[in-house]
Amino acid sequence: xxxxxxxxxxxxxxxxxxxxxxxxxxxxxxxxxxxxxxxxxxxxxxxxxxxxxxxxxxxxxxxxxxxxxxxxxxxxxxxxxxxxxxxxxxxxxxxxxxxxxxxxxxxxxxxxxxxxxxxxxxxxxxxxxxxxxxxxxxxxxxxxxxxxxxxxxxxxxxxxxxxxxxxxxxxxxxxxxxxxxxxxxxxxxxxxxxxxxxxxxxxxxxx
Amino acid sequence: xxxxxxxxxxxxxxxxxxxxxxxxxxxxxxxxxxxxxxxxxxxxxxxxxxxxxxxxxxxxxxxxxxxxxxxxxxxxxxxxxxxxxxxxxxxxxxxxxxxxxxxxxxxxxxxxxxxxxxxxxxxxxxxxxxxxxxxxxxxxxxxxxxxxxxxxxxxxxxxxxxxxxxxxxxxxxxxxxxxxxxxxxxxxxxxxxxxxxxxxxxxxxxx
Numbered sequence: 001x002x003x004x005x006x007x008x009x010x011x012x013x014x015x016x017x018x019x020x021x022x023x024x025x026x027x028x029x030x031x032x033x034x035x036x037x038x039x040x041x042x043x044x045x046x047x048x049x050x051x052x053x054x055x056x057x058x059x060x061x062x063x064x065x066x067x068x069x070x071x072x073x074x075x076x077x078x079x080x081x082x083x084x085x086x087x088x089x090x091x092x093x094x095x096x097x098x099x100x101x102x103x104x105x106x107x108x109x110x111x112x113x114x115x116x117x118x119x120x121x122x123x124x125x126x127x128x129x130x131x132x133x134x135x136x137x138x139x140x141x142x143x144x145x146x147x148x149x150x151x152x153x154x155x156x157x158x159x160x161x162x163x164x165x166x167x168x169x170x171x172x173x174x175x176x177x178x179x180x181x182x183x184x185x186x187x188x189x190x191x192x193x194x195x196x197x198x199x200x201x202x203x204x205x206x207x
Numbered sequence: 208x209x210x211x212x213x214x215x216x217x218x219x220x221x222x223x224x225x226x227x228x229x230x231x232x233x234x235x236x237x238x239x240x241x242x243x244x245x246x247x248x249x250x251x252x253x254x255x256x257x258x259x260x261x262x263x264x265x266x267x268x269x270x271x272x273x274x275x276x277x278x279x280x281x282x283x284x285x286x287x288x289x290x291x292x293x294x295x296x297x298x299x300x301x302x303x304x305x306x307x308x309x310x311x312x313x314x315x316x317x318x319x320x321x322x323x324x325x326x327x328x329x330x331x332x333x334x335x336x337x338x339x340x341x342x343x344x345x346x347x348x349x350x351x352x353x354x355x356x357x358x359x360x361x362x363x364x365x366x367x368x369x370x371x372x373x374x375x376x377x378x379x380x381x382x383x384x385x386x387x388x389x390x391x392x393x394x395x396x397x398x399x400x401x402x403x404x405x406x407x408x409x410x411x412x413x414x
Contacts, residue, residue: 011316012315012316012317015316016315016316039409042398043256044398045396047393047394048260048391048393049250049256049260049263049393049395051263052260052263052264052267053255053256053259053260053263053395054263055263055266055267056256056258056259056260056261056262056263056266057259059262059263059266059288059289059292060259060262060288060289060292061288062288062292063287063288063289063290063291063292064287064288064291064410065291079267080270080271081266081267081268081269081270081271082266082267082270083270084270084271084272085266085267085269085270088295108219108223109218109219109222109223110219166409179398179399182399183399184255184399184400185397185398185399186254186255186256186395186396186397186398187254187395187396187398188256188260188393188394188395188396189252189393189394189395189396190392190393191249191251191386191392191393191394192386192389192390192391192392193391202246202373203271
């Protein structure tokens with residue numbers, strides 16, 4: 001805002017006018033948004049915050065009293081901090097941890113494929129049940145990337161879910177077909193990371 | 208992975224070899240990360256998930272039993288879902304809501320400046336106290352963008368905080384000076400948004 005030569009009153013008046021216009025524009029847009037449906041949400045990109053934002057959505061849904069399903073395609077992806085919280089909502093949340101570890105830690109492709117298949121079957125069970133207002137498929141993208149599950153089969157399962165179910169899928173390298181099918185896609189981009197400066201993973205931040 | 212003409216056993220063997228190399232490289236990198244310090248984290252960009260990921264970090268810290276401080280620079284930014292959860296951790300979390308509403312809803316610049324100043328003073332109180340392992344300054348970036356607070360004053364306050372305190376700052380249009388000072392910066396980019404298709408804000412997803 002260029003304010004040289006303006007009095008404080010003039011700055012305030014111009015600000016009020018500008019904000020009134022913004023509010024009118026925003027209200028007009030909101031009035032056109034009337035549809036309600038289960039959303040397919042994807043968090044991808046190389047930056048941090050994909051699973052953390054999904055965890056935030058889970059907590060928000062739990063706060064509303066909703067039932068939530070979580071399927072972890074990579075074991076150990078969620079750590080002590082999250083587990084301690086989720087344990088407090090055991091009556092609202094169902095967690096299925098099917099992966100056997102990061103794929104680069106197991107080095108056993110057949111076992112990883114079997115785990116991915118079992119996790120996907122657990123997800124499809126949740127899709128049938130309208131009680132699950134939110135289903136989180138954590139790190140499904142990594143499984144799709146390695147072709148442990150067929151993308152077309154996954155898209156079909158998502159399309160056949162109960163129409164009220166919101167689904168959140170996380171993981172870098174989301175497939176184009178998934179992005180195409182999704183309602184809301186956010187890419188987390190890493191601008192700066194403390195690992196570069198030799199800082200180690202810390203409780204409460206990384207796990 | 209090009210797998211034409213390979214047997215299933217050959218594919219599995221090559222996969223195991225590739226993953227073993229990845230794991231070795233990753234372990235080597237992790238061994239060099241030994242520093243521990245309070246991080247300055249920024250979530251910016253026009254996409255969704257900035258405050259939601261911060262809320263996820265808050266919940267993770269609460270799961271570890273840490274004390275958490277939250278300063279909301281824009282009132283009403285966090286809604287019923289989050290509040291219902293945070294109320295369950297009232298003994299661990301201190302919330303100071305200082306803003307009077309989205310700036311485009313108040314249209315009163317002087318009142319917004321006073322609210323921003325009060326919020327910043329609350330944040331500085333938390334910075335002095337090592338008990339606050341995590342301090343969230345929600346939507347501080349919007350306040351800095353409108354120059355309601357001076358960026359240099361904010362940077363100085365951040366630099367003077369207790370060295371163990373992690374700080375998370377959210378909001379689009381993070382100032383370059385803040386990005387420069389931060390340890391970890393994630394930009395949330397909107398790839399796709401259901402608003403485009405007329406879908407309204409829904410409980411558990413938007414609030």
